[in-house]
Amino acid sequence: MQFKSVFDIIGPIMIGPSSSHTAGANRIGRVARQLFGRLPDTVNVILCGSFAKTYKGHGTDLAIISGILDFDTADERIPNVLNIAEEMGLKVTFVQSDEDVKHPNTVRLFLRDEQGALEVVGVSIGGGSIEIHEVNQFRPKPPGTKPSVLVLHEDKHGAIANVTSLLAERQINIGYMEVSRSGKGQSALMAIEVDDPIDDELIRHLYGLPYITEIWQVNHYQQTNQEEAKTCSIV
Numbered sequence: 001m002q003f004k005s006v007f008d009i010i011g012p013i014m015i016g017p018s019s020s021h022t023a024g025a026n027r028i029g030r031v032a033r034q035l036f037g038r039l040p041d042t043v044n045v046i047l048c049g050s051f052a053k054t055y056k057g058h059g060t061d062l063a064i065i066s067g068i069l070d071f072d073t074a075d076e077r078i079p080n081v082l083n084i085a086e087e088m089g090l091k092v093t094f095v096q097s098d099e100d101v102k103h104p105n106t107v108r109l110f111l112r113d114e115q116g117a118l119e120v121v122g123v124s125i126g127g128g129s130i131e132i133h134e135v136n137q138f139r140p141k142p143p144g145t146k147p148s149v150l151v152l153h154e155d156k157h158g159a160i161a162n163v164t165s166l167l168a169e170r171q172i173n174i175g176y177m178e179v180s181r182s183g184k185g186q187s188a189l190m191a192i193e194v195d196d197p198i199d200d201e202l203i204r205h206l207y208g209l210p211y212i213t214e215i216w217q218v219n220h221y222q223q224t225n226q227e228e229a230k231t232c233s234i235v
Contacts (some may be wrong), residue, residue: 004097016171022073023064024105024124025051029067030110031132035150035216040111040118042091043068049104051124052096061094064107073128106133135216138180138189147197151190151206152214155181159211163190166209170202187213 033039036190045064047055055061059078066081068090079082085092097108105124111117121134135150153159167174173195181188198206198217206215 022059023128024126024130025063025107026067026071026073026078027128027130028107028120028122028124028132029064029109030070030072031122031130032068032118033068033070034112035135036118036121037216038109038113039088039090040063040068040110041089042093042114044093044112046095046097046099046108046110048097048099048101048106048108051105051107052098055094055096060107064109065090065092066076068109068111089216092228135189137182146193147196147217148191148193149198150216151192151212153188153190154213155183155185155188159188159209160190162209163192163206163212166202166205167192167194167198172196172198172202173207208234 021175043065045061047060051060056220062078063073065085066075066078069081069085069088071077071081082092098185103123103125107122107124109118109120109122119134119136120132123131123133125131136152138150138152151163153163164174164177174192175195177195179188180191203215203217206212
């Protein structure tokens with residue numbers, strides 16, 4: 001299971017030789033940063049497939065870290081981004097993996113600080129478009145480009161109903177929903193696509209519900225007239 005398309009971009013403006021290895025890599029980093037919600041203390045970058053073989057020559061390393069710093073694909077600071085990250089106190093480790101992956105342009109990111117950790121597996125599928133295959137070992141699948149929210153929760157009776165009831169109360173329509181869990185009574189993840197962005201106040205109310213442990217909103221980008229425009233907000 002995977003996102004149909006977190007980003008749907010054709011012909012991105014970018015710094016680097018390859019849209020798959022630079023623009024897509026940058027956007028995987030940006031999604032991870034947005035889901036983490038802040039600049040981490042450390043980032044462990046596990047490069048797989050062609051990413052592992054060519055990441056230095058194609059600037060994939062620079063692109064990923066520029067995304068973690070929330071730089072866009074055309075930011076002129078990208079060539080110096082590793083020095084910038086060091087100056088900002090971000091510790092970066094790159095690992096070349098021979099892991100057998102379904103797509104050659106795959107990267108696994110581990111973001112950590114004193115408040116917590118996040119694991120994101122992303123794939124650059126070409127033309128600057130990406131797919132997010134895993135978030136903390138869960139595999140969500142909101143299809144399309146509408147606002148999406150991921151809700152990590154305990155697998156307890158009423159947890160899902162509480163979330164959907166609150167969305168209905170606020171007149172937020174659910175276009176798609178999928179639930180996966182690590183095991184009965186353990187951790188579970190709701191992936192919900194909604195028609196309208198969820199504001200900060202509603203996120204706070206969702207956090208107040210029983211059994212909710214973490215909430216992320218997924219940012220969708222679409223390039224129009226050679227400019228990137230956000231179509232939903234990130235908490």
